[in-house]
Amino acid sequence: MTAERKPSITLKLASPRGFCAGVDRAIQIVELALAKYGAPVYVRHEIVHNRFVVESLEAKGAVFVDELAEVPEGRPVVFSAHGVPKSVPDEAERRRMFYLDATCPxxxxxxxxxxxxxxxxxxxxxxxxxxxxxxxxxxxxxxxxxxxxxxxxxxxxxxxxxxxxxxxxxxxxxxxxxxxxxxxxxxxxxFPAIEGPRKEDICYATTNRQAAVKSFAGEVDAILVIGAPNSSNSLRLVEVAERAGCKRAFLVQRASGIDWAALEGARAVGLTAGASAPEVLVDEVIAAFRDRFDVRLEMLETVREDIRFKLPRALEA
Known part of the structure; x- marks a missing residue:
């Protein structure tokens, strides 16, 4: 008796996708702080908008808090990649707290x-x-x-x-x-005289990931964006896919969240990840497809990213 043959599907994998330099730097700051100062290291708000990342750092000894008042005296605190109002470092200075600013440059x-x-x-x-x-x-x-x-x-x-x-x-x-x-x-x-920024404010990673989605939106039956529901750049990727003509565009946090019924009849699916989603979640989704389909994987690279941001001086040694 032969095993039932799996249906064929093509996965078009966007590149670039996933972590950007700012997210990578922010996560490194927390990990290096844990290595240098020991656990716990406190982080004000989610370091980046991805529960998998947050839970992984919690397992290593990071403690996420809403406000500086929750940070015990003498422990380091990290500000998230999204940036903070000036009142936050001002409060930290008043309390003589040691803080590391992971705000994306x-x-x-x-x-x-x-x-x-x-x-x-x-x-x-x-x-x-x-x-x-x-x-x-x-x-x-x-x-x-x-x-x-x-x-x-x-x-x-x-x-x-x-x-x-x-x-x-x-x-x-x-x-x-x-x-x-x-x-x-x-x-x-x-307002005809309104002044714009000297250089585009929308970051290179957001722009590149949206361009990659546009490059295959008209060639696939559906697009999956791996990312968190509170991740702005991930939500925008879904919207970009829809505006570019893909009527079945979905945000999934990880493989367990895929609505397979919604993909019924799809023969080509685009796959990308928001800037705060780690590559391990992409691998997990590809593996889930391989469990159900005979997968043909296509990598579609629109631009190569090689940007790196410096770490805070306190962590460079």
């Missing part, structure tokens, strides 16, 4: 840009998602009221601003490139 760049614009007298419009830690951190670099948040094109018409006022816009680093371009266009129509 590209988020820090947006912070510096916001400060520069404020210093030269610009009112600032921030394109981003309300409540996201990066947005909270960016708005917290300046006095209350200095930054106005815009989430969608329709919000531009509701801005209570003089069109002749000196204005500038900045953006969250993990937005949809296309959707953000639409919002910027609307801002420029309403």
């Amino acid at each position: 590209l988020v820090s760049k947006v912070h510096r840009e916001a400060e520069r614009l404020h210093e030269i007298g610009r009112r600032i419009v921030l394109i981003g998602h309300a409540g996201h830690p990066e947005v909270v951190g960016t708005m917290g670099q300046l006095p209350e009221g200095a930054v106005m948040l815009v989430e969608r094109v329709e919000d531009v018409a509701r801005l209570d601003l003089d069109s002749a006022a000196p204005l500038a816009y900045i953006t969250q680093t993990t937005l949809s490139v296309d959707e953000t371009a639409d919002i910027v266009a609307a801002l420029k129509v309403r």
Whole structure:
């Protein structure tokens, strides 16, 4: 008796995908701090938006807290990759805490840009998602009221601003490139003199991962994005896939979350991972497909990434 033959399927694997340099640096900071100072090392908020990563670090001795008040005296604390309001390091300094800042350098760049614009007298419009830690951190670099948040094109018409006022816009680093371009266009129509950032705020990793998804969105029956439901860049990848013509685009945290019924009839599936999702979860999903299908794997590389960010001096030795 012969085993039943598995149906064939093609998995198109996006490259680049998964960890970006900022996420890799943030995780290294926690791991190196544990190695140098011993457990526990405290981390304010999720270091990156991925439960697998957070739980892996917890198993090594990291303790995640919401506020600095939860950190015992004498223990190191790490600030997450998303960045924090200025009030957080100010509080740490007042309490003479030893802290390591894992803010992505590209988020820090947006912070510096916001400060520069404020210093030269610009009112600032921030394109981003309300409540996201990066947005909270960016708005917290300046006095209350200095930054106005815009989430969608329709919000531009509701801005209570003089069109002749000196204005500038900045953006969250993990937005949809296309959707953000639409919002910027609307801002420029309403406020022709509005100033933009010197260099694009949406980070290279977000841009590259979205471009990779677009490259195969029209060639597959479905797309799976591995990432967390609170991960902005992962959610944007799903939206980008849908806008690029793939009607079956799904966010999954790991293989156990795949809705196989929703993939019924699919012969080609695109696979990518958000910037905070580790490669081990990609391997896990591929293995799950191989359990059910005769898999043909295609790697589709759109650009090669080789960016690395320096670690804090305290951890370099």
